[in-house]
Amino acid sequence: MTLFFDVDTQVDFLLPVGALYVPLGEKLIPALARLTEFAARQNIPLLSTADAHDPQDAEFAQWPPHCVAGTLGQKKVPETVLPGAVVIPNSLGPLPEGWQRAPQIIIEKQTTDAFQTVTLGRVLEARQARRVVLYGVVTEVCVLSAARGLLKRNLQLDIVTDAICELDRARGDQALAELQAAGARLVTVEQATSPD
Numbered sequence: 469m470t471l472f473f474d475v476d477t478q479v480d481f482l483l484p485v486g487a488l489y490v491p492l493g494e495k496l497i498p499a500l501a502r503l504t505e506f507a508a509r510q511n512i513p514l515l516s517t518a519d520a521h522d523p524q525d526a527e528f529a530q531w532p533p534h535c536v537a538g539t540l541g542q543k544k545v546p547e548t549v550l551p552g553a554v555v556i557p558n559s560l561g562p563l564p565e566g567w568q569r570a571p572q573i574i575i576e577k578q579t580t581d582a583f584q585t586v587t588l589g590r591v592l593e594a595r596q597a598r599r600v601v602l603y604g605v606v607t608e609v610c611v612l613s614a615a616r617g618l619l620k621r622n623l624q625l626d627i628v629t630d631a632i633c634e635l636d637r638a639r640g641d642q643a644l645a646e647l648q649a650a651g652a653r654l655v656t657v658e659q660a661t662s663p664d
């Protein structure tokens with residue numbers, strides 16, 4: 469089964485008013501909207517990660533404060549949210565009731581690597597995905613960490629190159645080269661949204 473996986477498509481990263489704006493992030497929005505709509509139309513489960521920081525989080529030693537829980541900047545841009553989305557906080561204990569039937573699962577995280585949450589591994593295991601279509605921000609940080617974790621789980625990985633964005637061009641290119649060498653395929657939105 470295929471899963472769409474969108475990384476941190478949140479106001480603080482994508483919009484010029486955001487606290488950790490990724491230059492030209494807002495230009496991704498039409499592509500993100502297309503992928504979100506396609507997943508909904510084809511009944512492809514959509515898995516999203518979203519930073520949900522506490523103001524004291526360790527990550528803020530390295531990055532300017534961003535995506536603090538409860539702020540507008542923490543919200544996902546509306547083009548990436550489906551009605552009926554279920555938010556899964558990063559805590560032990562049972563996953564929210566009915567999450568398996570939700571069209572979208574939003575995994576909250578406090579670190580750049582979503583696999584450091586106590587929830588993502590469990591969700592992936594329960595979903596029994598074979599192929600993951602990955603996109604979002606930023607290429608050389610959170611997308612890279614997610615991609616490495618997915619490849620480690622032997623999932624077929626497609627990275628949508630026109631629906632990702634980097635902070636640093638050279639590092640972004642380096643990340644994609646590493647992932648491609650590790651077996652990821654680079655695809656376009658057009659390819660990712662053509663039923664096969």
Ligand SMILES: [Zn+2]
Pocket residue numbers: 519521527534535578579580
């Ligand atoms: Zn963060």
